Amino acid sequence: xxxxxxxxxxxxxxxxxxxxxxxxxxxxxxxxxxxxxxxxxxxxxxxxxxxxxxxxxxxxxxxxxxxxxxxxxxxxxxxxxxxxxxxxxxxxxxxxxxxxxxxxxxxxxxxxxxxxxxxxxxxxxxxxxxxxxxxxxxxxxxxxxxxxxxxxxxxxxxxxxxxxxxxxxxxxxxxxxxxxxxxxxxxxxxxxxxxxxxxxxxxxxxxxxxxxxxxxxxxxxxxxxxxxxxxxxxxxxxxxxxxxxxxxxxxxxxxxxxxxxxxxxxxxxxxxxxxxxxxxxxxxxxxxxxxxxxxxxxxxxxxxxxxxxxxxxxxxxxxxxxxxxxxxxxxxxxxxxxxxxxxxxxxxxxxxxxxxxxxxxxxxxxxxxxxxxxxxxxxxxxxxxxxxxxxxxxxxxxxxxxxxxxxxxxxxxxxxxxxxxxxxxxxxxxxxxxxxxxxxxxxxxxxxxxxxxxxxx
Amino acid sequence: xxxxxxxxxxxxxxxxxxxxxxxxxxxxxxxxxxxxxxxxxxxxxxxxxxxxxxxxxxxxxxxxxxxxxxxxxxxxxxxxxxxxxxxxxxxxxxxxxxxxxxxxxxxxxxxxxxxxxxxxxxxxxxxxxxxxxxxxxxxxxxxxxxxxxxxxxxxxxxxxxxxxx
Numbered sequence: 001x002x003x004x005x006x007x008x009x010x011x012x013x014x015x016x017x018x019x020x021x022x023x024x025x026x027x028x029x030x031x032x033x034x035x036x037x038x039x040x041x042x043x044x045x046x047x048x049x050x051x052x053x054x055x056x057x058x059x060x061x062x063x064x065x066x067x068x069x070x071x072x073x074x075x076x077x078x079x080x081x082x083x084x085x086x087x088x089x090x091x092x093x094x095x096x097x098x099x100x101x102x103x104x105x106x107x108x109x110x111x112x113x114x115x116x117x118x119x120x121x122x123x124x125x126x127x128x129x130x131x132x133x134x135x136x137x138x139x140x141x142x143x144x145x146x147x148x149x150x151x152x153x154x155x156x157x158x159x160x161x162x163x164x165x166x167x168x169x170x171x172x173x174x175x176x177x178x179x180x181x182x183x184x185x186x187x188x189x190x191x192x193x194x195x196x197x198x199x200x201x202x203x204x205x206x207x208x209x210x211x212x213x214x215x216x217x218x219x220x221x222x223x224x225x226x227x228x229x230x231x232x233x234x235x236x237x238x239x240x241x242x243x244x245x246x247x248x249x250x251x252x253x254x255x256x257x258x259x260x261x262x263x264x265x266x267x268x269x270x271x272x273x274x275x276x277x278x279x280x281x282x283x284x285x286x287x288x289x290x291x292x293x294x295x296x297x298x299x300x301x302x303x304x305x306x307x308x309x310x311x312x313x314x315x316x317x318x319x320x321x322x323x324x325x326x327x328x329x330x331x332x333x334x335x336x337x338x339x340x341x342x343x344x345x346x347x348x349x350x351x352x353x354x355x356x357x358x359x360x361x362x363x364x365x366x367x368x369x370x371x372x373x374x375x376x377x378x379x380x381x382x383x384x385x386x387x388x389x390x391x392x393x394x395x396x397x398x399x400x401x402x403x404x405x406x407x408x409x410x411x412x413x414x415x416x417x418x419x420x421x422x423x424x425x426x427x428x429x430x431x432x433x434x435x436x437x438x439x440x441x442x443x444x445x446x447x448x449x450x451x452x453x454x455x456x457x
Numbered sequence: 458x459x460x461x462x463x464x465x466x467x468x469x470x471x472x473x474x475x476x477x478x479x480x481x482x483x484x485x486x487x488x489x490x491x492x493x494x495x496x497x498x499x500x501x502x503x504x505x506x507x508x509x510x511x512x513x514x515x516x517x518x519x520x521x522x523x524x525x526x527x528x529x530x531x532x533x534x535x536x537x538x539x540x541x542x543x544x545x546x547x548x549x550x551x552x553x554x555x556x557x558x559x560x561x562x563x564x565x566x567x568x569x570x571x572x573x574x575x576x577x578x579x580x581x582x583x584x585x586x587x588x589x590x591x592x593x594x595x596x597x598x599x600x601x602x603x604x605x606x607x608x609x610x611x612x613x614x615x616x617x618x619x620x621x622x
Binding site for chain 1: 481482483484486510511512513514516518519523524535537541544546548567568569571572580593594595596597604605609611
């Protein structure tokens with residue numbers, strides 16, 4: 001009896017349903033391998049076609065904005081790492097730029113170049129992850145492995161500079177944590193060579209691939225007008241033919257001095273988004289190469305009598321117990337091995353004692369330095385921007401990343417609002433997938449490159 | 458049109474409906490009355506010399522603990538507009554009291570306002586008149602209170618409840 005009822009229900013036989021077919025509701029997620037984090041899409045299917053979709057977010061909400069109000073201005077930087085965790089450096093710098101605007105200070109030339117270089121490396125990592133993951137979801141597992149390999153080369157660069165791979169906390173209000181390490185330019189050149197080889201391989205694997213093109217062309221398209229009305233920025237907007245890029249429209253740091261193109265496409269479908277991202281990676285590498293050639297100040301000399309002393313090598317030897325001879329090599333770095341000793345510190349940070357922590361040797365070596373440190377760290381002191389508000393937009397990997405900070409004149413931000421670049425495309429996702437096959441939901445969702453950390457905050 | 462000219466134009470056109478204008482660190486802001494908000498937003502979008510095609514961001518600020526503003530209207534709903542045509546930005550604000558926290562919706566002007574307004578309702582408890590489907594966006598339906606209000610303690614815990622069956 002039960003089976004008959006089910007059969008009647010599914011096929012519309014008998015007197016119960018009459019019409020012969022009815023829509024089926026299918027929930028995708030929250031825990032689904034292709035859901036890049038957790039999100040739930042409730043779909044209503046007519047056969048294989050999505051008639052209606054409702055996107056539900058918030059599963060990764062961690063009260064970022066509320067937490068920022070609870071600590072000093074610099075305390076929010078580790079939280080910003082965890083917004084877009086594939087390109088955390090851009091978040092760091094965006095937030096710092098907003099607080100700097102509120103304070104009315106600028107940063108040093110070298111710091112601007114470092115920010116540009118690190119942002120662009122992050123952007124490449126982000127695009128690599130996005131394309132690799134979407135290709136994998138279409139069955140092209142090889143591409144995923146190649147792209148993750150390339151990302152590994154870039155993450156090694158990030159690790160060299162920041163000391164961490166993912167939660168880097170590298171930005172500081174008024175500067176960055178540490179200077180670029182020795183030999184960074186050479187290692188970047190090497191990593192880019194490898195990355196270009198990978199991109200070339202991926203181009204040959206995907207760009208003209210019949211299966212890939214059939215799955216991507218004309219799928220998930222959004223018209224130019226609708227993309228704008230939904231405030232979608234970044235690769236998705238450029239794929240719809242609008243050459244809007246914050247780096248070009250309202251240049252920050254030193255983007256106005258660098259030559260780069262803004263790749264656009266016309267169709268606004270998944271394939272256009274893929275092409276835009278592939279082209280942007282090449283442009284980002286161009287930017288980094290130019291910036292590295294132009295960065296003022298040069299590398300910091302940590303040599304001792306012609307012998308380069310690499311602190312990591314020194315520490316590793318010590319850990320292995322190979323200490324013979326080591327004590328004869330005096331360390332010329334600061335005790336914290338941060339690459340932030342006095343000469344470097346002055347080059348990469350704003351010269352403003354009200355904002356930037358003094359170098360460690362000044363803190364430990366003089367009463368003025370100690371007092372300066374104290375005034376910035378102790379509760380109730382710290383950075384105190386005047387009352388007011390500021391909105392700063394930077395070009396994140398997924399589009400315009402905005403920070404709106406309100407100050408009430410105390411040492412804690414009164415309100416920090418993050419404008420997540422992947423929220424508008426997620427709000428428009430139902431427009432992209434309705435009327436399409438249910439299997440196309442996955443590549444469309446992949447092309448949006450939703451990052452749960454910044455979407456849900 | 459530069460920011461100062463935009464603000465002057467707004468004042469000339471909407472008169473006493475523009476409560477206040479100011480410029481801080483290069484950002485231009487106009488505070489408008491709730492009654493005029495829809496007209497101002499629509500004008501900003503459609504006027505060719507402004508052409509704000511994009512509602513970049515919509516959020517709110519709870520001013521209940523802001524020094525000197527404890528007695529004024531509690532919430533400010535903040536609109537960040539951007540024009541692709543002219544490459545300029547403008548910030549519009551509207552102030553509302555806690556016991557009458559209702560703002561007209563902008564969903565029919567920019568569809569993205571749908572999710573932004575749901576988030577503001579979720580986080581601040583400001584309602585939007587005319588919104589087609591004002592559900593919580595980030596928190597779950599059974600959640601009590603609005604977490605970004607200044608009087609919501611950061612360490613308050615609420616039981617996690619599954620979706621309504």
